[in-house]
Amino acid sequence: MEEVPESFGPCVVTLGNFDGLHLGHQEVLGQVRDEAAKRGARSVALTFDPHPAKVHRPESAPEQIMGLADKLNAMAELGLDAVLVLPYTLDFAAQTAEEFVRNVFVDGLSACAVVIGRDTRFGKGNSGDFSTMVSLGADLGFDVVVVDDEGHDRRWSSTWVREALRQGDVDTAAQVLGRPHTMSGEVVHGAARGRELGFPTANLSPDACGIIPEDGVYAGWLTDESGHRWPSAISVGSNPTFVGVSRQVEAYVINRPEESVEDFNLYGQHIVVEFVRRLRGMVAYTGPEALIEQMHQDVIDTRAILG
Template identity: 65%
Template sequence: MHPSARSPGTTGRKAISRRSCVYYWRDLDDVPEDFGPSVLTLGNFDGVHRGHQRVLQQVLEAARERSAAAVVVSFDPHPAQVHRPESAPELIMGLEDRVEMLAATGIDALLMMRYTLEFAASSPEDFVERVFVRALKARAVVVGHDVRFGRGNSGDLETMRELGATLGFEVIAIDDFGASYPLHSTATDGDRRCSSTWVREALERGDVETAGRVLGREHRMRGEVVHGAARGRELGYPTANLAPSSDGFIPADGIYAGWLIDESGVRWPAAVSVGSNPTFDGVTRQVEAHVINRPPERVQDFDLYGQCVVVEFLHRLRGQVAYRGPEALIEQMKLDVDQARSLLSTEQRASG
């Protein structure tokens, strides 16, 4: 970071992760008066997918060229949840993961503004002057050609350029990031640009492989492990059940190979079930992960209850099926676990 982008001390600073020193503010008042200069971008960044990553890389490069701090301005909750909560899209990731993923890109500061109807009523001019100029002292703003901001989304790229010329900052407009084959999983994807909508569509059909390629990493959920019906334990395949309030888009019902990451950061290979357990006439969707290679000395006491864990989805093995009784289900579960173990072992060798 440029020396003039001073540390905010204790005001508004928050450790985003054990490895991060990113400045994290939840309000304009948290930004120190002497912060800046900066190069910034704004957006919701749900998923922090490869398209978002390209924008953030441009911000970092522009900031380095101008000896400025690289800053992201984002919003919580998602604007759609405020303006049309009945039809707002399900978010790909929760706030904690979004903040961590943004920090991991190498930015210097993150301003996560509280989005309210009052805030949404700000004119484009007032928003840019208060946030970009007075608070963050922007030298440049990096945006896509489809940028919209201010009351009723009345501000667009031309508005931003006019404000930049008046208020003294440069506007850098970048093209959408279109993914080339082999990112595409279907003939209909064509030269589709990376987007949060594409990720959601893939997850809705259980295509976690395509979702992962658009994201640039495995799709994940995060939540507390809670007590369930203990049916998996009775069948010989105990599971860690995520609380219904867990963060992250729930993919289509089915069985997946993936990873469970515990609170200490250990990654465990897992077979993950998403669905309502139709063999037992279940009605509530749940996400539960069976850790495959539990340590032999802890088979009986391997307890994750109460922990906040992350579940990552790598491959979909099959859809959800109602079996005729527990015996058939147990036989299928053994096949699922064996297949997940094989896939994850291959994945480990390839990444190692």
Template identity: 65%
Template sequence: MYYWNDLTSVPNGFGPSVVTIGNFDGVHIGHQRVLQQLVAAAESHHAAAVVVSFEPHPAKVHRPDQAPELIMGLEDRIETLATTGIQALLMMHYTLELAANTPEDFVTKVFVNALNARAVVVGHDVRFGRDNSGDLGTMRELGQKLGFEVIVIDDFGASPTDPTEADGDRRCSSTWVREALEDGDVATAARILGRPHRMRGEVVHGAARGRELGYPTANLSPASGGYIPADGIYAGWLVDEAGTRWPAAISVGSNPTFEGVSRQVEAHVIDRPQEDVSDFDLYGQTIIVEFAQRLRGMVAYTGPEALIAQMRLDVEETREVLSTEQRLSR
């Protein structure tokens, strides 16, 4: 996949292309449906499938105090979009200057002049250009004027109990994913996303309290990318820089058993070979933490002994949950 972060990076004479536009935060199954149709349309036009997206999220520029917390960091968004079959991603730096373009100016500069679009794939609710003044009708008018086809994609409705069912009455959306994560319902989030929710970040030094208790953890940097789910204990996975996927019990929160602990995400890898435990040093590595299922909320215990006993139970439950997940995926 070609990746460009500016219009000037697009090669002269690129195209023809079929283009879609959006933030694609989460690249959930609704997004995936759009991208499948984008790729199919590009094949029928003998053209390249291109996604135009923005960084930062437009809301962070226009309404920073109301901007949604992003489901995934930029690196994960690029990596995930690259698996969808598209040929190119134009990640435009979103500024007030860019937002000031009229709908026609934006479409002419980006879709026509830079990408040589033969078709544009959009949803019924598409908005673009200055003050979001461009809509589907505007896009169709511009298509007729500037010489590209407009392909309209219907919303992908899904069932709250099974988001993969296409006959549900709730629109698949990034908002739905955020609501599930805010509730700690990472299993529902995974169904909407089509894969486990993940965070990515550098392993940093913490208070080493987990090591003292016999359960050493990899602590994610506060600057890590990805939506932090509700406080609690989760079964999941840790993926190291070598790509090895380790089963892990994950803690999100401030650990109320101890005072003065800030909110953090930390993962305890389970079932490593005993001879490897002592040299399992992840400090400074950029790792991925994937969430499979929430086990319980965060609880303040009477002391370290009670906490250690609960952690032992958490590890056993993590092992059971992940073992069941692996059996079902075969």
């Protein structure tokens, strides 16, 4: 809060975890942006780090669809003026609904309007709801703009995205997200087994950000630090053909430049891996020869899907 300039307001504000930044989130943030433009105000989203569930029930907190840095980059692309990331702690969660709104929205951001859905909850024990916000707005001097979910067969949600990714259904995940699901992280050294088979891969670090989809082979893209986007066949899993391999995400870049096929090196780079279509599940082959034959077919299928 102390990093918010004193003269930053007035603001149109919304709040949420925005995990995955799916189409529902984008609709809300679009309304914030449009409402701010009408009022000559700043458009601001308030989010939390870590996810509140990790503080209140760490043993059952949902896996995060994307990391904080990726989320902030995606929110910036939507044209917001600012995102306020508040550290979420038990002390912070102990604020009453009125204390939270007064401290953050009014004193901190000089909110002239708050954009929320009818199911929004806030304050200690989630005691504040939509009607609470309307009442506080009347008392503290800001308007409340409601975002309705009507008109959709199923409500856009982070839960829906997680369900799809757990099934390897990256097509449905992309429909809910409004873009393909991605993971990001550093390229690390693996067992070099792909290189031995003629398919050298970029292995994502185990602490990479983003949900790992269901095991299988996917057509997708790899974006390197220079911003170049390479078509790739992506393997997710433990590779059952070989014993003792831990679960990993690795991408084989196709269409490498001819002059640098041998020295094409992504080690240490922070990359983004984008999942477009699941080609197949993981299969234990009788030996390397059958696996190599299948990998050649995977590359052919990836080329066809990516065009």
